[in-house]
Amino acid sequence: MEKRANFGSKLGIVLASAGSAVGLGNVWRFPTEVGENGGAAFILVYVLCVIILGLPLMVSEFVIGRRTHKNTADAYRELAPGSAWIFQGYLGVFTAWFILCYYGVVSGWTLKYLVSGFIGELHRVTDSADYFVQFSSSTWAPVVYMAVVMLMCHVVIVRGVQTGIERFSKLMMPLLLLIIALLVVFSFSMPGSADGLRFLLKPDFSKIDSSVILSAMGQAFFSLSIGMGCLCTYASYFTDDAKLVKTAGSVAAIDTTVAVMSGFIIFPAVFSVEAVAPDAGPGLVFITLPNVFQIAFGNVAWLGWLFSVLFYLLLLLAALTSMVSIHEPPTAFLLEHFNLRRSTATTIVTSVCIGVGMLCSLSFGLLADFRPLFGLTFFDFFDFVSAKIFLPVGGIIISLFVGWRLSSDMVFDELSNHGHLHVPRWAFSVYIFLLRWLIPLAIMAIFLKELGVF
Ligand code: PFF
Numbered sequence: 001m002e003k004r005a006n007f008g009s010k011l012g013i014v015l016a017s018a019g020s021a022v023g024l025g026n027v028w029r030f031p032t033e034v035g036e037n038g039g040a041a042f043i044l045v046y047v048l049c050v051i052i053l054g055l056p057l058m059v060s061e062f063v064i065g066r067r068t069h070k071n072t073a074d075a076y077r078e079l080a081p082g083s084a085w086i087f088q089g090y091l092g093v094f095t096a097w098f099i100l101c102y103y104g105v106v107s108g109w110t111l112k113y114l115v116s117g118f119i120g121e122l123h124r125v126t127d128s129a130d131y132f133v134q135f136s137s138s139t140w141a142p143v144v145y146m147a148v149v150m151l152m153c154h155v156v157i158v159r160g161v162q163t164g165i166e167r168f169s170k171l172m173m174p175l176l177l178l179i180i181a182l183l184v185v186f187s188f189s190m191p192g193s194a195d196g197l198r199f200l201l202k203p204d205f206s207k208i209d210s211s212v213i214l215s216a217m218g219q220a221f222f223s224l225s226i227g228m229g230c231l232c233t234y235a236s237y238f239t240d241d242a243k244l245v246k247t248a249g250s251v252a253a254i255d256t257t258v259a260v261m262s263g264f265i266i267f268p269a270v271f272s273v274e275a276v277a278p279d280a281g282p283g284l285v286f287i288t289l290p291n292v293f294q295i296a297f298g299n300v301a302w303l304g305w306l307f308s309v310l311f312y313l314l315l316l317l318a319a320l321t322s323m324v325s326i327h328e329p330p331t332a333f334l335l336e337h338f339n340l341r342r343s344t345a346t347t348i349v350t351s352v353c354i355g356v357g358m359l360c361s362l363s364f365g366l367l368a369d370f371r372p373l374f375g376l377t378f379f380d381f382f383d384f385v386s387a388k389i390f391l392p393v394g395g396i397i398i399s400l401f402v403g404w405r406l407s408s409d410m411v412f413d414e415l416s417n418h419g420h421l422h423v424p425r426w427a428f429s430v431y432i433f434l435l436r437w438l439i440p441l442a443i444m445a446i447f448l449k450e451l452g453v454f
Contacts, residue, residue, distance in 0.1 A: 004069055005161035006237045012166040013242050014250045016325070017234055019169040021255040022176065023322030024106055025223040027315050028285045030259040031266045033219050035284060038207030039199045043260060045213055049220040050252050053442055056434045057226045057395060058248040060402040063414045065235025066244065071332035072229030075236065080405055088397040092229025095394060096329040097349065098386035099228070101356040102379050103326060104153075107319035108146030108361070109136065109286060114312035122308055123301065128290040129283070137365035146357045149316075153323040154350040157331055158343050161237050165324055172317050179314045180258060183265045186307055193268030200263050214449045217442055218392075223255055225322070227391035227398065229329035236332070244415055245423070258318075265311070269293075285315070327353075356382070392447040396440045403435030 007013045034042050068075040076089035116122040125131045136142055156168045221227055269292050293308045327349055334345035363377035373381040416423045
């Protein structure tokens with residue numbers, strides 16, 4: 001049998017995993033959540049959720065993947081043969097596939113905004129809400145942009161683990177971090193940006209209520225790519241000397257830094273323009289920001305151009321590195337489970353995603369009133385089922401699986417690289433306690449809230 005691929009270096013491992021975590025969730029969803037949930041207090045709760053809930057789950061996905069060196073579906077089959085736990089392996093593959101279908105549509109929008117920013121069209125728009133609605137509801141343009149980003153992702157995946165995913169992440173992640181640093185400096189230098197900073201840095205604890213906590217937890221899971229086969233699949237390519245806890249810590253640190261920095265980019269800019277509300281919701285990035293770029297740089301047009309091009313390039317790079325990681329679990333599954341060639345497996349995944357992605361894209365126009373699935377449009381259905389149902393269910397199953405089903409000795413052995421690394425016993429006990437009790441209960445709470453039970 002052909003030798004299974006793996007990542008070639010520790011840096012590659014960290015950057016590929018961070019590439020998965022850093023995505024639209026950081027640059028688009030996080031600032032939106034911060035705006036809607038009152039600023040700094042939300043960030044504090046978010047960071048706690050990352051440390052207490054996100055990190056242990058990420059480490060657990062790493063344990064499952066690295067222990068077996070198999071695609072997600074076969075990893076559960078190996079660890080719990082003949083049991084119902086295998087269901088989670090398949091669920092992971094399908095969740096990834098579902099997410100990619102609609103994530104690709106929003107990624108396509110970012111490409112469109114990058115192009116319009118670059119050719120100067122964005123700067124001439126007079127009504128940015130109308131511009132966004134006109135574009136997203138049209139029939140062909142969003143489908144073409146979605147297909148283009150799917151094909152970019154395809155080209156990376158088809159090249160395999162080291163020459164595709166790892167090389168791409170090693171190129172894109174440093175570029176992404178550089179753009180963020182530039183944009184932060186830019187944004188801070190705007191007049192009136194101090195109000196935005198105050199909003200981000202001064203916590204108002206009276207804002208924290210159960211709904212803020214639940215939103216922060218949901219955001220942490222989505223942003224860290226937890227709950228499906230993604231990190232588990234990447235971990236199956238980790239080398240045996242990779243340090244799982246340290247890698248998870250680095251990934252969480254990079255992911256959180258990028259999210260907070262995105263807030264540092266967006267809010268000082270937004271606050272520098274009067275009459276723009278920070279709690280503009282999901283339209284923040286596609287409707288509010290183009291306005292901000294225009295007004296803030298009204299008399300220095302080339303600066304507005306540069307800011308918007310860099311910003312949408314950042315968004316696109318973040319989206320692409322995540323898309324690559326979401327593409328890999330179904331590809332690895334088809335490739336290994338059905339013994340297909342990588343190119344065939346990749347082509348099947350990409351084609352299905354473009355087909356379903358087309359339906360998701362048309363949900364904003366031609367098919368807006370076609371709601372065959374639970375009264376939802378295709379886009380809303382795929383978003384709802386994967387992010388609101390499959391991800392939390394996956395998170396609960398993973399924590400119970402590693403907490404209760406796997407033997408603690410085996411998990412300890414994997415975390416300590418077969419005894420080569422020092423893992424304090426007390427820290428391990430806290431980790432197992434969190435997996436057994438706190439994390440499943442916390443995710444259950446998010447789940448019920450999302451379903452509107454309370
Ligand atoms: N973490 C990605 C983001 O923040 O945009 C999204 C994501 C990727 C979610 C991979 C889930 C996943 F498995």
